[in-house]
Amino acid sequence: MKKKVFPFTYSxxxxxxxxxxxxxxxxxxxxxxVIPHKFFTGGVAGLALLCSYWAGLVPAGVWYFALNVPxxxxxxxxxxxxxxxYSIFGMSCLSILVEVMPWTFPVxxxxxxxxxxxTIMGAGxxxxxxxxxxxxxxxVFAIIMSQRWGFRPGQxxxxxxxxxxxxxxWLYDVDQVLYSLAMVFVSAWVMEYFLGMFNKRRMxxxxxxxTEEIARRILHEMRRGCTYLHGRGAYTGKEREVLMTxxxxxxxxxLEELVFTTDPDAFMIVDSTLNxxxxxxxxxxxx
Numbered sequence: 001m002k003k004k005v006f007p008f009t010y011s012x013x014x015x016x017x018x019x020x021x022x023x024x025x026x027x028x029x030x031x032x033x034v035i036p037h038k039f040f041t042g043g044v045a046g047l048a049l050l051c052s053y054w055a056g057l058v059p060a061g062v063w064y065f066a067l068n069v070p071x072x073x074x075x076x077x078x079x080x081x082x083x084x085x086y087s088i089f090g091m092s093c094l095s096i097l098v099e100v101m102p103w104t105f106p107v108x109x110x111x112x113x114x115x116x117x118x119t120i121m122g123a124g125x126x127x128x129x130x131x132x133x134x135x136x137x138x139x140v141f142a143i144i145m146s147q148r149w150g151f152r153p154g155q156x157x158x159x160x161x162x163x164x165x166x167x168x169x170w171l172y173d174v175d176q177v178l179y180s181l182a183m184v185f186v187s188a189w190v191m192e193y194f195l196g197m198f199n200k201r202r203m204x205x206x207x208x209x210x211t212e213e214i215a216r217r218i219l220h221e222m223r224r225g226c227t228y229l230h231g232r233g234a235y236t237g238k239e240r241e242v243l244m245t246x247x248x249x250x251x252x253x254x255l256e257e258l259v260f261t262t263d264p265d266a267f268m269i270v271d272s273t274l275n276x277x278x279x280x281x282x283x284x285x286x287x
Contacts, residue, residue, distance in 0.1 A: 022128025086133020118186025126194025
């Protein structure tokens with residue numbers, strides 16, 4: 001099954017579908033909520049707007065294109081041509097959909113508008129970034145930082161927007177900037193959730209006098225791998241085996257039942273993991 005799923009996720013049509021769906025959600029939130037409430041968008045578009053105000057004669061669209069050129073050149077050099085072409089497609093879809101999107105969302109309260117816009121835009125960006133491309137602008141820079149130095153895309157986007165909003169305080173009303181900053185924070189959090197929602201697993205450490213029996217049951221009944229770690233009790237000094245395994249969220253209760261029906265005196269620690277890469281779990285994404 002995995003051999004079929006992974007090639008599918010790298011197929012052209014699947015990635016184009018993710019980019020269209022992500023850009024559609026982002027464009028809808030932008031046109032239906034952000035523009036009517038006059039929120040400050042941030043990102044490369046927000047920086048282009050600031051440059052337009054500062055320069056005076058050069059329109060924001062020209063600045064947006066000019067700012068994207070070095071970012072896309074970095075994507076070509078530091079990531080891949082495939083990522084670059086997918087990102088150009090995503091940015092083109094976003095630009096077109098923002099222009100043709102006809103709807104508005106009838107929310108009057110600014111606080112609710114912040115939550116709605118941040119959630120929908122974050123979902124759109126997260127869906128797009130699950131592809132092998134992005135929606136352009138800040139997302140390209142975020143993937144470069146993630147691939148090269150391990151920064152999470154949501155963190156990079158929020159940090160970049162924080163800088164843009166700081167520059168925008170002298171052009172916009174303070175309340176509008178703060179509302180917009182809150183929207184960007186919600187968007188970054190939701191984007192991180194969408195990026196990790198299918199990758200999170202639970203790691204279990206099991207300390208027991210019956211680790212071999214528990215390991216056999218995990219292997220045969222749950223069909224999950226496990227590993228012996230050598231441990232020694234700090235108080236007793238006794239050498240013992242610690243069993244480590246990784247399961248998904250649905251299997252945690254089943255693992256708990258398996259362990260304590262085998263050894264009622266067992267000690268089990270379950271912790272959430274951000275991502276698990278390897279056979280039987282997620283495959284490392286190659287842009």
